[in-house]
Amino acid sequence: MLILCETRLSVVKNLGYFYTFFGFWLFLHLSVLFSKYMNTVVLGTQWGDEGKGKIVDLLAEQADYVVRYHGGNNAGHTVVIGKNKYFFHLIPSGVFHPQTVGIIGNGVILDLEVLTEELAKLQEAGIAILKKLIISPRCHLILPYHKALDVAYENARGTNKLGTTGRGIGPAYADKVSYNGIRVYELLNWDLFIEKFRFQAKIKNKILKTFSVEPIDIEASLEKYSTLREQIIPMVQETYPLLQRVIGNNKNIVFEGAHGIMLDNDWSPYPFCTGSNTIIGSVNTGAGVSIKSLDTIIGVVKAYLSRVGGGPIPTEIHDTLADTIREQGYEYGTTTGRPRRIGWLDLEAVKFATEINSINQLAITKLDILSGLKELKLCTGYKLKGKKISYSECGYRELEQLEPIYELLPGWDEPISTITEFHQLPTNCQNYLGFIEEYLKVPIKIVSVSPERNATIRI
Ligand code: GDP
Ligand code: IMO
Numbered sequence: 001m002l003i004l005c006e007t008r009l010s011v012v013k014n015l016g017y018f019y020t021f022f023g024f025w026l027f028l029h030l031s032v033l034f035s036k037y038m039n040t041v042v043l044g045t046q047w048g049d050e051g052k053g054k055i056v057d058l059l060a061e062q063a064d065y066v067v068r069y070h071g072g073n074n075a076g077h078t079v080v081i082g083k084n085k086y087f088f089h090l091i092p093s094g095v096f097h098p099q100t101v102g103i104i105g106n107g108v109i110l111d112l113e114v115l116t117e118e119l120a121k122l123q124e125a126g127i128a129i130l131k132k133l134i135i136s137p138r139c140h141l142i143l144p145y146h147k148a149l150d151v152a153y154e155n156a157r158g159t160n161k162l163g164t165t166g167r168g169i170g171p172a173y174a175d176k177v178s179y180n181g182i183r184v185y186e187l188l189n190w191d192l193f194i195e196k197f198r199f200q201a202k203i204k205n206k207i208l209k210t211f212s213v214e215p216i217d218i219e220a221s222l223e224k225y226s227t228l229r230e231q232i233i234p235m236v237q238e239t240y241p242l243l244q245r246v247i248g249n250n251k252n253i254v255f256e257g258a259h260g261i262m263l264d265n266d267w268s269p270y271p272f273c274t275g276s277n278t279i280i281g282s283v284n285t286g287a288g289v290s291i292k293s294l295d296t297i298i299g300v301v302k303a304y305l306s307r308v309g310g311g312p313i314p315t316e317i318h319d320t321l322a323d324t325i326r327e328q329g330y331e332y333g334t335t336t337g338r339p340r341r342i343g344w345l346d347l348e349a350v351k352f353a354t355e356i357n358s359i360n361q362l363a364i365t366k367l368d369i370l371s372g373l374k375e376l377k378l379c380t381g382y383k384l385k386g387k388k389i390s391y392s393e394c395g396y397r398e399l400e401q402l403e404p405i406y407e408l409l410p411g412w413d414e415p416i417s418t419i420t421e422f423h424q425l426p427t428n429c430q431n432y433l434g435f436i437e438e439y440l441k442v443p444i445k446i447v448s449v450s451p452e453r454n455a456t457i458r459i
C-alpha cells in the first residue's frame, strides 16, 4: 500500500515537472514566434552605395536603437524624406524616428570634424541628436596626419592609385592594429591625448616629409581638438553594457553596415578594398554583440551595380549605356561626388555575400532605374580560360581577366516609381526579381522603386 502511494506520488511529481518544463518550452517558442522585436543587420552585398541608408531608415521606424559598428566617414548613406535629402557619414541613418537612439560602436573610426558637422546639420533639421547619440570610448580617431598620409600614398601610387576616399581610413585602421592609434578614451584623459598625439604626429610628419608633403601643425591641431572634445564628451559612454541589457529585452535593434561586402578587407580583391571588415562578423568585433543574437540579416542588392574607385568589376559596362544608367540613377559618390562606375548585376558575387553572411532576406533597390532598357543582363557565373571559377577563388588579376556568364532577360518600358504592390509591377520586372530570388535562394522582402522613404514595396 505504502509502495503504491509512493509510486503515485512520484508519477504526479514527474508530471508536474513535465508540465512546468513543457509550459516553459511553449512560452519560449511562442514568445519568439510572436515577438515583433528583432535584431536586424543591414548589409550592402556589392561594392557599396546599394541604398543601405534608405533601408536602415525604413526599418528604424520600428527600432529602439540603430548601431554603426565599422568604417568611418568614407561611408555616405542617403535618406530622402519628402523633398528633403540627408547624408549620413558617421551617425546612424535611423535617427529621424523620434524613439530611435543612435549608437556609434567601438569598431567605427571617427573624424571629429565630420562628426560635429553632421551633428550640427541634424540639429538644424530639428533632431535632438545630442540627447540620443551614444559614442563608444573605444572608437579610434581619424587624425589630421591620417588624412594627409592617405592622400600622400595615393599621389605616390600615381597611375596605380586605389581610388580611396582620401578620408584617412587606411592609415587610421593601420595605426589601430599596430598599437599606434589614439581613441576617444584619450579625449576623456586629455593629458594622455596630448602626450600620444605629439609623439605620433612627430613621427607622421617625418613620413610626410619623405613624400614632400607639408607637415601638420601639431600645436594648432591640439588647440582644435581641445574644442572638439568638449562637444563629444557628453555623448561618450561604454556601449557594451547597454547593448547587452537591451538585447533579448524586447528591444528592436538595427545594425547598419557600411560600404559593401566586396570591399571587405579580407574578402575583396585586396588591395581594392576598404580598411574594415564589412562582413557580418564586424557586428561582433565592432559593437560587442554576438552574431547569434541576430535574427534578420538583410542583404541590400542594387538592381545593377556601381563602384567608386579603382579595381576590377567583372560585369562593368563600358559603352554609353553606363552613362545613361549613371545619369538616370544619379550615380555620383555621396562622400566624394566622384562618378560611379556601372555594371550589370553580378549574382556570382552577390551569392558569395549571401553565403558568407547567412543573409536571410533581400532588399532590392533602384529597380526603377532599369525601366526602359530593352534587355537586361544578369551574371550567373565566371569563366577563366574556359573553366568555371567562383568569386572567392579570384584575386584582382583573375577578376580582371575572367569572362562573365550572362543570363539575358527582357526588360520593361513602364516607369515603376509609384507602384506600391508587387503584383502591379510589369511582368518582366516581376520575372527579373523572380530570377534573382531563385538564383540566390533568399526571399526578397523589400523592393525600393525611388529614393523616397515611402516609395517601397513590402513583400
Ligand atoms: P548607401 O551608401 O548604400 O546608403 O547608398 P548611397 O546613399 O550612397 O547611394 C544610394 C543612392 O540611391 C542615394 O542617392 C539614394 O537616395 C538613392 N536610392 C536609394 N534607393 C533608391 C531607389 O530605389 N531608386 C532610386 N532611383 N534611387 C534610390
Ligand atoms: P557606403 O557605406 C562606395 C571604396 C572607395 C575606394 C575603397 C577604399 O556609402 O556604401 P577608403 O576611403 O575606404 O580607404 O577607400 O573603398 N569605398 C566605398 N565605395 N561606398 C562606400 O561606402 C565606400 N567606402 C569605401 O571608393 O575604392
Ligand code: MG
Pocket: 048, 049, 050, 075, 076, 077, 078, 334, 335
Ligand atoms: Mg554610399
